[in-house]
Structures are given as structure tokens and as C-alpha cells.
Amino acid sequence: MGYLIETVYFVTAALFIIGLKRMSHPTTARSGIIWAGYGMVLATLVSFAHPQITAHVSVTNYVLMLVAIAIGGVIAWAGAKRVPMTAMPQMIAIYNGMGGGAAAAIAAVELLKDHGDHLPSNTILLMAVAGALIGAVAFSGSVVAFGKLQELQFFKNDAKFRFTGQQKVNAAIFAGAVVLGLIIALGHVFGGPLITLFFLLALAFGALMALPIGGADMPVVISLFNAFTGLAVALEGFVLGNSAMIIAGIIVGSSGTLLTLMMAKAMNRSVSNVLFSNWAALGSGEAQAVTGSLKPMEPPDAAIQMAYAAKVIIVPGYGMAVAQAQHKIWEMCKLLIERGATVKFAIHPVAGRMPGHMNVLLAEAGVPYDLIFDMEEINEEFPTADVALVIGANDVVNPAARNDKSSPIYGMPILNVDHAKNVQVIKRGKGVGFAGIENALFFADNTRMVYGDAQKVAAALIQGIKDLG
Amino acid sequence: MEAVVAFFSPIYILMLAGLLGYEIISRVPVILHTPLMSGTNFVHGIVLVGAMVALGQAVTPLEQAIGFLGVLLGAGNAVGGYFVTERMLEMFKSSKGQEK
Numbered sequence: 053m054g055y056l057i058e059t060v061y062f063v064t065a066a067l068f069i070i071g072l073k074r075m076s077h078p079t080t081a082r083s084g085i086i087w088a089g090y091g092m093v094l095a096t097l098v099s100f101a102h103p104q105i106t107a108h109v110s111v112t113n114y115v116l117m118l119v120a121i122a123i124g125g126v127i128a129w130a131g132a133k134r135v136p137m138t139a140m141p142q143m144i145a146i147y148n149g150m151g152g153g154a155a156a157a158i159a160a161v162e163l164l165k166d167h168g169d170h171l172p173s174n175t176i177l178l179m180a181v182a183g184a185l186i187g188a189v190a191f192s193g194s195v196v197a198f199g200k201l202q203e204l205q206f207f208k209n210d211a212k213f214r215f216t217g218q219q220k221v222n223a224a225i226f227a228g229a230v231v232l233g234l235i236i237a238l239g240h241v242f243g244g245p246l247i248t249l250f251f252l253l254a255l256a257f258g259a260l261m262a263l264p265i266g267g268a269d270m271p272v273v274i275s276l277f278n279a280f281t282g283l284a285v286a287l288e289g290f291v292l293g294n295s296a297m298i299i300a301g302i303i304v305g306s307s308g309t310l311l312t313l314m315m316a317k318a319m320n321r322s323v324s325n326v327l328f329s330n331w332a333a334l335g336s337g338e339a340q341a342v343t344g345s346l347k348p349m350e351p352p353d354a355a356i357q358m359a360y361a362a363k364v365i366i367v368p369g370y371g372m373a374v375a376q377a378q379h380k381i382w383e384m385c386k387l388l389i390e391r392g393a394t395v396k397f398a399i400h401p402v403a404g405r406m407p408g409h410m411n412v413l414l415a416e417a418g419v420p421y422d423l424i425f426d427m428e429e430i431n432e433e434f435p436t437a438d439v440a441l442v443i444g445a446n447d448v449v450n451p452a453a454r455n456d457k458s459s460p461i462y463g464m465p466i467l468n469v470d471h472a473k474n475v476q477v478i479k480r481g482k483g484v485g486f487a488g489i490e491n492a493l494f495f496a497d498n499t500r501m502v503y504g505d506a507q508k509v510a511a512a513l514i515q516g517i518k519d520l521g
Numbered sequence: 522m523e524a525v526v527a528f529f530s531p532i533y534i535l536m537l538a539g540l541l542g543y544e545i546i547s548r549v550p551v552i553l554h555t556p557l558m559s560g561t562n563f564v565h566g567i568v569l570v571g572a573m574v575a576l577g578q579a580v581t582p583l584e585q586a587i588g589f590l591g592v593l594l595g596a597g598n599a600v601g602g603y604f605v606t607e608r609m610l611e612m613f614k615s616s617k618g619q620e621k
Binding site: 064068069071072073075076077078081082084085086088089092095096099100102104105106107108110112113114116117119120121122123124125127128129131132133135137140141143144146147148150151153154155156157158160161162164165166191274275278281282284285286288289290292294295296297298299300301302303304305306307308310311314315399406407408409411412415416421424426 | 531534535538539540541542543545546547548549550552553554555556557558559560561562563564565566567568569570571572573574575576577578579580581583584585587588589590591592593594595596597598599600601602603604605606607608609610611612613
């Protein structure tokens, strides 16, 4: 039986690797997740006959196993099927948190159980404790990330979670958890209040780490917790001697770390900067005064400008997603393409709430992915565009990032929208972006502001273009 | 000698799997970053298998309760991660024909 299970785990690991490889290209991506899915089903099925379980068969435990899989599976399935695409990031966060929690639970059972004469080596015990710590942090941190992105009332006001000396408190809690972990692993203290306290401190640290972080930075944090969970799973894999968990966990740990670094880099911030500071504390606060005036434009006039443009570049931001305007925008683009215009979509790496989030939303609306371009691919094309249409994006098109050293976003790569011949900005109102700074683009001579709900404005633009015949 | 091999093989696994994860994601276009993050999120759902083993060995009610929670969370990670990823990837289509 042992050989069969190890063989299946080997096949599963291979299927995960092939699946992830296939997910790296849009045409094969769908089949990639299905390959990986088969691997997961296989591994789960054979694990019912795992020698470590069959060594002392307990009917109760098997029943509990089936009930837990049924409950967890059905809840997650229902949630995953229902969630709107705009809410994807927080769903990923919550499922990731579950994985971290599961890893911590494995460690707890391993530490609590009666080892008899077979006490695991100190190395194994240290790995169990480290996995427990990382898994618990990923769990509570992800739950907080979910709450913040879901905009639950409790998490609404970031400021109330910030207090002076917060980092020292966090550091003290973390140090406490590490010390307790060492005592448990090296002092062989299993059970009792010590383990409970250890888990409580680890959970508290995860929550406190995520609480003061603003919504705009959350993707980086979710990605980091994803890497954490991978690492925790790998550590518990070593504890259980489970090769599938080791390989899958390490792959997720390393790829998640790289993805986190890439996200932070796209935002022009270091990971530690995201974790241990917040926007409010950044910049001198003396941003250059913006001169000029906002020049509003009515949708019918905007439609005329758009209809006679030979080349249009669409720059969507999270505001478009919130207004659910992507379908209308694509409908408008199809009209423009019929009229002979070239239409391209320009995506900033941190547009939306995760890298690639905007692509998912556009894909949902039916926009073919070969019309969607990354910042590097399209930035040189803005001077040739007759109209650049900015929908609900702000900081990622703010020229202050290029030329205003006092701006908190100075140095962040931006889309060169201001180089287009004409710029139209669809915006709800006159407010400022996530970073809380004025945008010089909106005051530029070639910029016109089209105020209103993105979906309604898009509908008005479509009507305006149709009226021209 | 065997002890040396036993000591080093996990370290080799660590190195190679780590490199593999790095390589896989470094070649991915930006448009697939969110689905891929979701995909890796699904892959660590394999923790379900470990949670099953942990619950299977549980003796005391406390161990059973924690094991139960672990399996429940692990199943949620695997199932939720799968369907979220699949839903996202399903939507990527090219303008050149409707290849599957």
C-alpha cells in the first residue's frame, strides 16, 4: 500500500507542475488547472488508505474525515461559484487562510499526540512548530485581509487599528511566539496552556500584521500570505514525511515569494515598506501645487471625439470594476472597431486589486486578450493615440510619479496617458485616489473630465456614437 | 552512507522544487498573475492530505476536534481554490477564433 500511495503522490506532484506550467499561457491555462485538479482528487482518494491512518483504524475518525470534507467542500464550492469577479482577491485570501489554518491544525495534532517511545527528532519538532507559526499567521492575516477587502463594517476605519509603538508591540508578540515555540520543540513540552498560548500569540501576530495595512497594499500582503501557507504546508510535509506536500508547498512558497516581490516592485515599494508603514506616513505632505482647471465634457461631445478617432487606448482602473462598466465599455469598443478605429487596452501592473485582476474583469466582459497590453508594451504608443480614455484609474496615470519628488508615488512607473493627443477621464467625482493626492493629468490642457457613474457614461457614449450613424 | 543520503535528499528536493516554482512563475505574462496566484493557492490545498492523516491518527477528543477543523479548512482550500481558478481561466479567450 505504501508503494501505491507514494506512486500516486509522485504522479500528483508531476500533475501540479505540469498544471502550473500550462497555466502560464492563456491558451492552455484552463487545461492546466484541470490537470492539477485531477492530481488533487487522486491524492485525496488514496490518502484514505494511508498507512499512518490504517495502522490504527478508527471508524469515528473516518466518519469525521468524510463529514469535514463534505462541509468544507460544499461551503467553498458554493462561495467560489457565487462570488462576483470583482471580489476575487478576497476569495483567494480566504481560501489561502484556510490552507494556513489546516497546516497549523496538522502541527497541533502532531505536537499534542502521545508519541510513546517514538519521540520525533528535534529537527522535526522545530519544523512542526515553525509550520504552525507560519500557518497560523497566514490564517488570521488572511481572514483580516478578507474582511478589509470585503469592506466589512468592523474593518472600515484603518486609523483605529494604528497606534504608537504598534511595531514594538507586534515585534514583542512575534518574539513571544518564537520563544514559546522553541520551548515546546526543544523542551518537549507538549500540551497544556503553553501550546494554547503559542497558537494564540501566532494568530494575534497575523491579525495585527494585516490590520493597519491599507486596501491598496492588500494584494501584496495576500500574495505574501500565499507564500507563507506554501511554506507552512511544506514544513508540515516534512513532519509527516509526505512528499506531495513537501514539493507542492515549496513550489508555492518560492513562486509566491517571487510574485510578492514582483507586485511590490510594480508599486515602487519594498515589501517591508508595505508591511511596516502606511501611505499616511509617506512623503513630505508638501506635494507640488497643481495648476490649471478641471475641464468638464458632456458625454455626447465625448462620443463625437471618440467616434472620429483613428486610435483609441482604454485605460481601466478599479473604478471601472466597481461600477461594473466593463461590459458597456467593450460594447462601445466594438462600435469603434466597426467604424474602423484601432482600439487597445492598456493595463498598469497594479490596476485593480491584484496584478492581472483587470485582465480577468475584461476577459469576463469578452475582451479578447490580444487587445490587452501591458504597460511596457503600450507606453510608447500613447503619443499616436487620438483619444486615451481613463476609466476609474487615478494614481497609475498621475504624472507626479515622473516629476514630483515630494509625491508619495514618486518613481512609480505610470502609463503615459498625458502624452496622448486627447485624454478623456470618466470619474465619479472630484475626489483623489488611494494615495490621497491630486492628479495633474486631470488639469492638463488636453484632458476633459466626463463626470458620472462609469456604466451610465459608457451607455451615453454608446448612444452618442450610434447617433452619428 | 545511507544516513547521509537520507539527510541530503530533502535538501535537494528543497532546492529543486524552489527553483522550479521560481522558474514557472517568472515566465508568466502579467495578464495571468491573478489566476496563477489563485492556482498556486489551489496547489497548497494538498494540505488536505496531511490533515486527513493527522485526523486519522487522532486519539483524544481534542486531537479529533483539531483534526476535524484541519480537514475542513484543507477541503475548503482545495475546493474553493480550484473553482475560483477555473472560473477565472474559463474567461480567457482570443479574438482569433474560439479554440478550446
